[in-house]
Each structure stands twice: as structure tokens, then as C-alpha cells.
Amino acid sequence: MTAPEISVGIFTRPEADFTLHGLFQTPAGEIVSGSHKVSASGDKVVWKGGEWDELLLIPSSLDGDSFELQGVTIGINFHWQRKEKQRFRGTLRIIARDGEVTVINIVPIEEYITSVISSEMKASSSMSLLRAHAVISRSWVLARLMGQKAGDRSEMRDDADEIVRWWDNEEHSLFDVCADDHCQRYQGISRIQDSAFYAAADTRGIVLTTDGGTRICDARFSKCCGGVFEIFSTCWADEDERHTYLKPRRDWTDPTAFPNLTIEKNAAEWIEGYPWAFCRTTNKMILNQVLNSYDLSKNDIYRWTVTYTREELTNLVRVNLGRDLGTIQSLEPLARGMSGRIYRLRINGSKGSIVIGKELMIRRVLSDTHLKSSAFTVHVEGDTFTLRGAGWGHGVGLCQIGAAMMGETGYSWEEILRRYYPGAELTKLY
Numbered sequence: 001m002t003a004p005e006i007s008v009g010i011f012t013r014p015e016a017d018f019t020l021h022g023l024f025q026t027p028a029g030e031i032v033s034g035s036h037k038v039s040a041s042g043d044k045v046v047w048k049g050g051e052w053d054e055l056l057l058i059p060s061s062l063d064g065d066s067f068e069l070q071g072v073t074i075g076i077n078f079h080w081q082r083k084e085k086q087r088f089r090g091t092l093r094i095i096a097r098d099g100e101v102t103v104i105n106i107v108p109i110e111e112y113i114t115s116v117i118s119s120e121m122k123a124s125s126s127m128s129l130l131r132a133h134a135v136i137s138r139s140w141v142l143a144r145l146m147g148q149k150a151g152d153r154s155e156m157r158d159d160a161d162e163i164v165r166w167w168d169n170e171e172h173s174l175f176d177v178c179a180d181d182h183c184q185r186y187q188g189i190s191r192i193q194d195s196a197f198y199a200a201a202d203t204r205g206i207v208l209t210t211d212g213g214t215r216i217c218d219a220r221f222s223k224c225c226g227g228v229f230e231i232f233s234t235c236w237a238d239e240d241e242r243h244t245y246l247k248p249r250r251d252w253t254d255p256t257a258f259p260n261l262t263i264e265k266n267a268a269e270w271i272e273g274y275p276w277a278f279c280r281t282t283n284k285m286i287l288n289q290v291l292n293s294y295d296l297s298k299n300d301i302y303r304w305t306v307t308y309t310r311e312e313l314t315n316l317v318r319v320n321l322g323r324d325l326g327t328i329q330s331l332e333p334l335a336r337g338m339s340g341r342i343y344r345l346r347i348n349g350s351k352g353s354i355v356i357g358k359e360l361m362i363r364r365v366l367s368d369t370h371l372k373s374s375a376f377t378v379h380v381e382g383d384t385f386t387l388r389g390a391g392w393g394h395g396v397g398l399c400q401i402g403a404a405m406m407g408e409t410g411y412s413w414e415e416i417l418r419r420y421y422p423g424a425e426l427t428k429l430y
Contacts, residue, residue, distance in 0.1 A: 001429050001430050002430055003108060003109050003110055003204075003205065003430050004108075004109050004142075004145060005106055005107065005108055005109065006106070006107060006108075006109050006112050006141065006145065006176050006177065007093070007104050007105070007106045007175040007176045007177075008104065008105045008106075008107065008112065008175060008176065008177055008178070008179050008186050009102060009103075009104050009172060009174060009175035009177070009178045009179060010069060010072060010086075010088075010103045010104065010105055010179050011069075011072060011102070011103055011179075012100050012101070012102040012103075013100055013101065014039060014040060014099065014100055014101070015037060015038060015039040015040070015101065016037070016038050016039075016069065016070075016094070016101050016103050017035070017036070017037050017069075017070045017071075018035075018036055018037075018038075018067050018068060018069050018070070018092065018103070019034065019035045019036070019067065019068040020032060020033045020034060020035075020036065020057065020065075020067050020092075021033075021065060021066045021067065021068060021087070022059060022060060022061065022064055022065025022066065023059070023060040023065060024057040024058060024059055024060070024065065024067070024092070025057070025058050025060065026055075026056065026057060026058075027056055027058075032057065036048075038055060038094055038101055039101065040096035040097075040099050040100050040101045041096070041099070042096070042098070042099060043096050043097055043098070044096055045094050045095065045096045045101060046096075047094075053095075054093060054094065054095045054096075055092075055093070055094040055095075056091065056092075056093050056094075057091065057092040057093075058091050059089070059090065059091065062089055062090065062108070062111075063089070065089070066087050066088060066089050066189065067087070067088055067092050068085060068086070068087045068088075069085070069086050069087075069088070069103060070085055071083045071084075071085075072084055072085070072179075072187075084187075086187055086188040086190060087188050087189055087190050088105045088107070088188040088189060089107060089111060089188075089189055090105050090106055090107030090108070090111065091105070091106040091107070092104075092105065093105075093106055095174060097174070102174050102175070104174065104175045105179075105188075109138070109141070109142070110200055110201075110204060112141070112186060113134055113137055113138050113141075113200045114134075114192055114196050114197055114199075114200040115186050115187065115188060115189060115191075115192060115196075116133075116137045116184045116185060116186050117130055117133045117134050117137060117196050117199060117200065118187075118191040118192045118193065118196040119184075119185035119186055119187040119191060120133060120137070120184065120185050120290070120400070121133065121289050121400065121404070122288060122289050122290070123191065123192070123193035123194075123195050123196055124195075124288070124289060125195070125289040125290070125404060125407065126289070126404070126407030126408055127195065127198070127199060127202075127407075127413070128406070128407035128411060128412055128413045128415075128416060129289065129400075129403050129404050129406075129407035129413070129416070130195055130196060130198075130199035130413075131199045131202055131203050131413035132398070132403060132407075132413040132416040132417050133199075133221075133398070133400075133403075134199045134200050134202075134203045135203050135206050135207065135208060135219075135413070135417060135426070136208065136219035136221055136397070136398055136417070136421075137184055137219075138203070138206070138207055139207040139208045139209075139216050139217050139218075139219040140184065140218065140219045140220070141176075141177060141183075141184065142207055142216050142429070143207075143215075143216040143217065143218050143219075144176070144177065145176060146216065160354075161354065161355060162354065162355040162356070162357075163321070163354060163355070163356050163357075163361065164344075164356070164357045164358060164361070165357075165358070165360075165361045166235060166236050166237070166358045166359075166360060166361070167182075167360055168236050168237075203413075204430075205428050205429045205430040206426055206427070206428050206429075207426075207427055207429055208245070208417065208421055208424040208425070208426065208427075209424065209425050209426075209427040210244065210245055210423070210424055210425070213425055213427050217245055217421060217424050218232075218242075218243060218246075219397055219398070219421065219424075220232075220246065220394070220396040220397035220398075221396075221397045221398035221399075221400060221420075222391075222392065222393025222394050222395055222396065222397070222398075222399065222400065223290065223291075223301065223391075223392035223393045223399075223400050223401060224279045224301050224302060224391045224392040224393065224395075224399055224400070224401045224402070225251050225277075225279055225339060225391050225393075225395040225399040225402060226271075226277075226279070226302065226303075226339060226340070226373060226375050226389075226390030226391025226392075226395060227250065227251055227252075227258070227270065227275050227277040227279070227280070227302075227339070227390065227391070228248060228249070228250050228251065228258050228261060228270075228338060228339040228340065228395070229246070229247065229248055229249050229250075229251065229338075229339060229395060229396065229397070229399065229420070230248065230337050230338060230339040230341055230394060230395035230396045231243075231246060231247070231248055231337060231338050231396070232246050232396060233337075234337030234338070234339075234341055234343045234358065234359060234394075234396075235337075235341075235343070235358055235359050235360065235394045235396055236358070244423060245421045245422060245423045245424040246396055246397055246421070247422055247423075248337075248338030248339065249419070249422065250277065251277040251278045251279050251399050251402040252276055252277050252278060255419065255422075258270075258275075261336060261337075261338060261339060261340035262335075262336050262337065262338065264333060264336070266340075267333075267336050267340040267375075267377075268377045270340055270390070271303075271340055271375055271376065271377050271388060271389065271390045272377060272388050274302075274303060277302070277402065278399070278401075278402035278403075278405040278406055279301075279302055279391070279399050279401040279402035279405065280302050281302075281401065281405045283405075283408075285408075286401070286404050286405055286408050287301070287401065287404075289404045290400040290401055290404055291401075300372075301372070301391075301401065302390065302391070302401075303388070303389070303390055304372055304388075304389045304390075304392075305386060305387065305388050305389070306367075306371065306376075306386070306387045306389070307384060307385070307386050307387075308384070308385045308387075309383055309384060309385075310327060310328060310383040310384070310385065311383070313328045313366075313385050314326075314327050314328045314349070316365070316366060316367065316368065317347055317349070317365060317366075320364060320365045320366075320367075321347075321354070321356070321365050323354065324351060325347060325348075325349025325350075325351050325352050325353065325354065326349040326350030326351030326352065327349060327350040328347065328348070328349050328385075329348045329349060329350060330347075330348045330378075330380065331345060331346075331347060331348075331366075331378045331385070332345065332346040332347075332348060332378075333345055333378070334346055334355060335357075336375075337359070339375060339390075339391070339395045340375040340390060341359050341373060341374045341375040341391075341394070341395060342357075342359065342362055342374045342375070342376070343357045343358040343359050343362070343374065344356075344357045344358075345357065345362050345374075347365075359373070359374040359394060360374075360394070362374045366387070371387070371389065372389055372391065372392040372393075373389055373390060373391040373392055373393060373394075373395065375389055375390040375391055375395070376388060376389035376390070377389075397420055397421065398416070398417075398420040398421070399420065402420075403416050403420065406419070414426065
């Protein structure tokens, strides 16, 4: 195959300001540059006094020309959410739906991969980590583009006794992938340095495959597994048979030595302990590769603690769940995955109780943003609830902090991939 292009949705809002650096051409042949504003009128893009079905601005040079967007929101609904100015190469496409404009960047996939690995981590990361991440980011997006990605949907079951919901990377109707954590972080060219170019070029066209090379791996990743990798069905659909390369393993030199964390007693001891793991590191130089300054200063990734008053927890549940259970009495883990992450949790209140899942639903309900993970224990003293937790994210696939530690201690990018995706093969598609 040849390397494809990919369309990335940057944001959707009533209007957008952008600046064209260089010369861009419309399909009608008009050459434009400089600062512009667009808005929506129903399903029409309003630009330069006219209405358009869509606005397509093609750069005269992929290397030299770029466009800049103001107020791009990153980390949507997470504690680091903020707006920033971002610059992109490639084609700018703007469409309108229901009174809002959607800004889309169409770019060659290798340009996209270079930006993703610069956005998901720092350019100062080891070349082993950057190369490994280039492969998994390419694998994830190509599996999606080629229709080989399983479990690619969101589902919800909502009744009087139980709410089970998971969010996967739903089919975007207007573009292939979005630019934020919902898919993969893609923050343009501002963060790109030579190391990211080299990592993408060194692994160009290489993906992880399974089933004898016939299917591209759905290569998931998260910030910190907390010591043990999670399996697919704890977080998404019950499709572990399609994800045999996403296995529960310990993030350490002996990947098989860990207790059965689906058992509550074992999970509590593991989470409240401090077992050895690659992602256990407190080395600021290594953590700086994948964490921003805000999170780096807190040093509460591998193990963390969150405390709520009973009133705070009651309000969180009522607002986030949309149900009034009364004053919260207890939080009761009912089922845990292989990493100790809870995927069924009973919330007991003075007016009733309900079971919620899966892991991301739990993290959203019990926080005004997101809990770092659903691998936690619960301690109640008087009117104080203390959650003691492990890891950051869903814990499936590559552990970014663990992989950063491996890269700094001499492991190759191939060795990193073999650890986090056992049984997967490396295949060069183009």
C-alpha cells in the first residue's frame, strides 16, 4: 500500500479565527493568505462575505506553508484542560453543521505520526520510546482507517439497578480522528523537533500485526499501568479473543510475577503497597518525557490519594450520574480486572444504590474531571472518604512511563513493543 492521508478534526464551534502563513489556494483557484474569520449559517460556511458548502484551502507547499488556529482546547474534560495557539501543515478544510463550523486538517499520515509522538511526549524522550510510540500510534490509526479495529464504539446500558457504559473511539462522521485524548493527541507542528522526525522516518510504514500479519493491532496505551497491564474487556467490549496481544503482565523484568488482582484482598495489598515496576520511577528526567509541568510537580502517578467529604462525594455522584441516591454511605467494588481496576462498583446512598461500570464511567462519576484510574481502595472514617489508587489511565497496552524507563535503561524499541504487546509481529506496510 501507499502511505495514506488522514483527516483530523481540530475543533467544532460557532466561529473560528485562523492565519494562513504562506500561499493557499481554493478549489476555484483563488490564492489567499493572512488572517481570516469564518462562521456558520446553518450548514453553510460564511467567509469573506459569501456562503460556502465547505471551505478547502490547499497549501502551495507542504513543507513551507502552514496555518495557525487560535484557542484550540486540549485535554478536554481532564484536569489539564486549557486553550492554546497551534500551527499545522497540510490542507485546511472547514465545514458547517447546525450553526457550527468544524475545522479539519488533512495531512499525510507520516506527518500526523510525527506530530502525535511530539504531542504525546516530549522531544527529549529516548529514541527507543519515540520509535516504539511511532509504531503503536501508526498501528492504532491505520487499524481504524482500514476497518480492522474491533470494539470501535460506545455502548450504554441504563436501568434502575445498573449503568454500564464505555467510550471507545466512535466513528467520527466528518473526519477520521479527532486531535485530542479521545483519539490521539495531535497538536500540530509547534512541538516537533528533529528526534520526532527521525523516529517516524526510522519506523516509516511499520505497524504491529496479529493473526499471521493479516490484521493490524489495536495498539492501546496509557500514562501509567500501576504495575500490571489491564485486558481489553475491563475497559471496552468483551472482545479479548481479538486482542490476544493485550495480555495481563507485570511491568517489570519478570512479567509473570504478580498476584491475582481480581481478588479484593490481593488488589488492596497491591494498590496500597509499592511493588517494583518500570513505571514506579520517581526520576524527574524520565517522568518529564511524558508528563507536563503541572503533573510532574505532584509526583502522584504510580500511587495516589484522593480525599472527599461525604457531602462532596454526594454532590459529585448526583451531578455526574444524574440521579439522587441521597447521602452516599459507601462505595463497594464488585469486580476488578487483572490490574486491580474496578469495572463494576456499587454506590450505596441513603435513598438507594446503583451499580456503575466500566472503568472510565467510574472515573468520571467519582471526580469533577477524571480519577487517574479505577484501581483504588476505599476507606471511610466518619464523613471522610479516602481513595488510594494506582496508575493513570486504563492500563491497557503500552505504559508510557514504564516504556520511558525502559528506553532510558537501554532497552530497544523492539524490546519495548515485545513487552507491552506480546505475540504481536512487526510488519512494514509501505
